[in-house]
Amino acid sequence: MVAIGKVKVSQLIERFGSPLYVYDEDILRDRIKILKKSIGYPNKQILYACKSNTNPSIMKVFREEGAWIDAVSPWEVEIAFKAGYQSHEILYTGDNVTDEEMKYCLDKNIQQNLGSLSQIERYGKMNPHSHICIRINPDCGAGHHGHTITGGPESKFGIYFDKIDKIKSLASKYDLKIVGIHSHIGSGILEVDEFIKAIDIILGAAQHFKTLEFIDFGGGIGIPYRPRDHGIDIAHFGQRISQRFSQFCKEYGRNLSLYLEPGRFLVGESGTLLVTVNNIKETPTHKFAGTNSGFNHLIRPMTYGSYHEIVNCSNPEGTPHKIAVSGNICESGDVFTQNGKGIEDQSIPEIREGDILGILNAGAYGFSMASNYNTRPRPAEVMVRDGQARLIRRRETFDDLTQTLV
Numbered sequence: 001m002v003a004i005g006k007v008k009v010s011q012l013i014e015r016f017g018s019p020l021y022v023y024d025e026d027i028l029r030d031r032i033k034i035l036k037k038s039i040g041y042p043n044k045q046i047l048y049a050c051k052s053n054t055n056p057s058i059m060k061v062f063r064e065e066g067a068w069i070d071a072v073s074p075w076e077v078e079i080a081f082k083a084g085y086q087s088h089e090i091l092y093t094g095d096n097v098t099d100e101e102m103k104y105c106l107d108k109n110i111q112q113n114l115g116s117l118s119q120i121e122r123y124g125k126m127n128p129h130s131h132i133c134i135r136i137n138p139d140c141g142a143g144h145h146g147h148t149i150t151g152g153p154e155s156k157f158g159i160y161f162d163k164i165d166k167i168k169s170l171a172s173k174y175d176l177k178i179v180g181i182h183s184h185i186g187s188g189i190l191e192v193d194e195f196i197k198a199i200d201i202i203l204g205a206a207q208h209f210k211t212l213e214f215i216d217f218g219g220g221i222g223i224p225y226r227p228r229d230h231g232i233d234i235a236h237f238g239q240r241i242s243q244r245f246s247q248f249c250k251e252y253g254r255n256l257s258l259y260l261e262p263g264r265f266l267v268g269e270s271g272t273l274l275v276t277v278n279n280i281k282e283t284p285t286h287k288f289a290g291t292n293s294g295f296n297h298l299i300r301p302m303t304y305g306s307y308h309e310i311v312n313c314s315n316p317e318g319t320p321h322k323i324a325v326s327g328n329i330c331e332s333g334d335v336f337t338q339n340g341k342g343i344e345d346q347s348i349p350e351i352r353e354g355d356i357l358g359i360l361n362a363g364a365y366g367f368s369m370a371s372n373y374n375t376r377p378r379p380a381e382v383m384v385r386d387g388q389a390r391l392i393r394r395r396e397t398f399d400d401l402t403q404t405l406v
C-alpha cells in the first residue's frame with residue numbers, strides 16, 4: 001500500500017503527521033450500498049452503529065447514503081445531531097439505562113429500545129401511553145470473541161425470549177404500545193446461519209406482539225481480517241434475511257420495516273492506522289519493530305487477540321521477514337501482532353527504522369476505543385477520496401489532555 005484513496009501515504013504523513021488514522025470514503029459508501037442492495041425486501045432501514053466510529057464526518061457520509069443511527073449513550077445522540085441526523089432517525093439502545101438517560105431521550109423525542117423488565121417498569125411510570133421497542137435475548141449468540149457475544153445465557157443484554165408474558169403485562173399496565181422488537185447477538189459474525197438461527201427465534205417471539213411496526217435484527221456482520229478469512233457472503237445474507245422476513249410478514253398480516261444496525265461491516269475496512277517505526281531490536285525469540293503508536297490507539301489486538309494485517313508502505317517490494325510490531329506503551333501486551341495466546345509474528349517486507357507501516361482494517365473500534373493511556377494524545381483522523389485528503393479530526397494536544405483538570 002503506497003497510497004490510500006489515490007493519495008500517497010508519504011504525503012499524508014508529511015501533511016498530517018504520524019500516527020494517523022486514514023479512512024477511504026469510497027469504501028464507506030461502497031459497503032452501505034452493497035448491504036442495501038443485498039436485501040431485496042423493500043421496506044428496510046440501515047442504522048449505523050456509531051459506537052464503531054463516531055467521527056461526524058463518517059456519520060455524515062452514511063446519512064447521505066440513507067442510514068439512520070443506533071446510539072447507546074446520550075453523547076452518541078449528541079454527535080448524531082451534530083452530523084445532521086434528526087430525532088426520528090435515531091434508535092436508543094443503552095444498557096443498564098438510568099432514569100436520567102430515559103428522560104434525556106424523551107426530551108429529545110428519541111425512540112427507546114428497552115432491555116430489561118425493570119426498565120419497562122421505570123419507563124412506563126415516567127411515560128405511560130407511549131411507543132416502545134423491546135430488546136430480546138434470543139437464547140443464542142455468536143461473535144469473533146467471547147467479549148463480543150451479546151446473546152445467550154451468559155449475556156447481560158436484553159430480555160430473555162421466554163419472558164414474553166411479563167413484557168406484555170408490563171406494557172399493558174402502562175399502556176405502552178410495542179412498536180419494535182430488537183435483538184443483537186454479537187459482533188464479528190461471518191456465518192449467515194448464525195444470524196438465521198437467531199432471526200428464527202426473534203420472529204417466533206415477534207408473532208406474540210400484534211402492534212409491531214419494525215423488527216431490528218441488530219448488527220454483527222463480520223469482515224475478513226486475516227488474508228485467509230472468507231468474508232461473509234453478503235448477497236446470500238441479504239437474500240436469506242429478506243426471504244425469512246417476507247414470509248413472516250405474510251403470516252403476520254402486515255409488511256413491517258426490517259432494520260439492521262451494522263457498525264464494523266460499514267466502517268472497518270475503510271480505516272488504516274499509519275504508524276512510524278522508530279526502533280528495531282531482537283530477543284532470542286522475536287525481532288521487534290517498535291512504533292510511535294500502541295494499544296492506546298488500537299486496542300483490538302490486546303483486548304481480543306485480534307489480527308490486523310500490517311503492510312510496509314515505505315518498502316512494499318522488500319523481502320518479507322517474520323517480525324513482531326509493537327507500540328510505545330509501558331505494558332508487555334502492547335503488541336499489534338498477537339493472537340490472544342501470545343505474539344504472532346507477521347511476514348512483512350523488510351522493515352527499517354523510519355518506515356511507515358499501515359495497520360489495516362482499523363476503521364471500526366479503532367479510534368472509538370482509543371485512550372490517553374501513558375498520557376499520550378490521540379492521533380488525527382483524515383478522510384481521503386479521489387486523490388484529495390481532508391482533516392476530519394485534529395491531533396490532540398497537551399492542552400486537550402489537561403483541560404478537564406481543576
Ligand SMILES: Cc1ncc(COP(=O)(O)O)c(C=O)c1O
Nearest residue numbers: 049184187188219220262263264
Ligand atoms: C446493540 C448493538 N447493535 C449493533 C452493534 C454493532 O455491531 P457490529 O459493529 O459488529 O456490526 C453493536 C455492537 O456492539 C451493538 O451492541
